[in-house]
Amino acid sequence: RRFTPLLLGRILRTDPRKIPKTILVDFADVSSELKRVLETLDDEFKASSSLVPHRVADLRGKVTTVLSNAIGFELQRKRSTVCDGDGVFVSKGRITARSLCSLYPGTLYGPGDPILLQSLGNSFILKCRDGQMVDGNDRRISRSIFKSCAYRDFGHLVCDLTWLDRDPINFLNMGQYVNDARDVKGNVQYVDLDVAYWRLSTRRWLPYSTYRPADGGIAGVHDGIPLRVVALVATRNVEEGEELLSDYLSC
Numbered sequence: 001r002r003f004t005p006l007l008l009g010r011i012l013r014t015d016p017r018k019i020p021k022t023i024l025v026d027f028a029d030v031s032s033e034l035k036r037v038l039e040t041l042d043d044e045f046k047a048s049s050s051l052v053p054h055r056v057a058d059l060r061g062k063v064t065t066v067l068s069n070a071i072g073f074e075l076q077r078k079r080s081t082v083c084d085g086d087g088v089f090v091s092k093g094r095i096t097a098r099s100l101c102s103l104y105p106g107t108l109y110g111p112g113d114p115i116l117l118q119s120l121g122n123s124f125i126l127k128c129r130d131g132q133m134v135d136g137n138d139r140r141i142s143r144s145i146f147k148s149c150a151y152r153d154f155g156h157l158v159c160d161l162t163w164l165d166r167d168p169i170n171f172l173n174m175g176q177y178v179n180d181a182r183d184v185k186g187n188v189q190y191v192d193l194d195v196a197y198w199r200l201s202t203r204r205w206l207p208y209s210t211y212r213p214a215d216g217g218i219a220g221v222h223d224g225i226p227l228r229v230v231a232l233v234a235t236r237n238v239e240e241g242e243e244l245l246s247d248y249l250s251c
Contacts, residue, residue: 042205072093073094190233
């Protein structure tokens with residue numbers, strides 16, 4: 001699912017019989033779990049201005065505690081065990097099989113939206129099954145585009161901008177740093193969801209901004225406009241201290 005030439009090369013070189021199989025996931029269960037978590041955060045931190053940049057540092061610890069109590073684990077970004085870069089680890093608690101464990105953040109692009117310039121040298125672009133793409137790069141032009149689109153739609157009121165930092169206020173929003181399992185078996189897989197008619201204020205906890213406003217309007221203003229969410233779901237129980245790993249090449 002990674003939109004890179006390296007992945008295409010792996011597909012051509014890999015014996016189809018060795019490609020890992022995805023597990024069956026109930027999309028409704030994942031969507032319901034995500035909605036419950038977001039509403040828990042929304043109820044606890046009701047002020048519409050709670051996620052403005054100058055308040056994030058003060059709130060991060062409180063948000064982490066509430067979120068951890070709601071889902072039973074915490075995540076941390078640190079040096080990966082399978083590559084030279086960073087990875088995502090379970091720093092506290094335990095993730096149970098088939099449950100939500102992270103979100104892949106970024107700017108959402110439709111099949112016809114221009115993304116060539118942003119894709120150059122960018123290994124963080126993920127392509128969904130229906131052709132939509134998510135640019136999860138938190139640096140360079142990708143960072144600027146996300147912020148521009150977010151502030152077009154009222155910024156922190158309709159999306160989480162802190163995923164662009166090393167430690168987002170919602171620790172679920174770091175799925176772009178979940179690495180390829182490579183020579184070991186992965187423990188998470190991607191699930192595409194479209195959420196609509198959720199409480200509008202819950203979107204401030206989601207790390208998404210759309211490149212093109214839906215139907216010529218502002219993407220975050222109406223809670224009935226579907227919003228693509230890319231969730232990572234555990235394929236088995238993941239224990240404290242383990243790194244989250246995905247099979248980029250799966251079927």
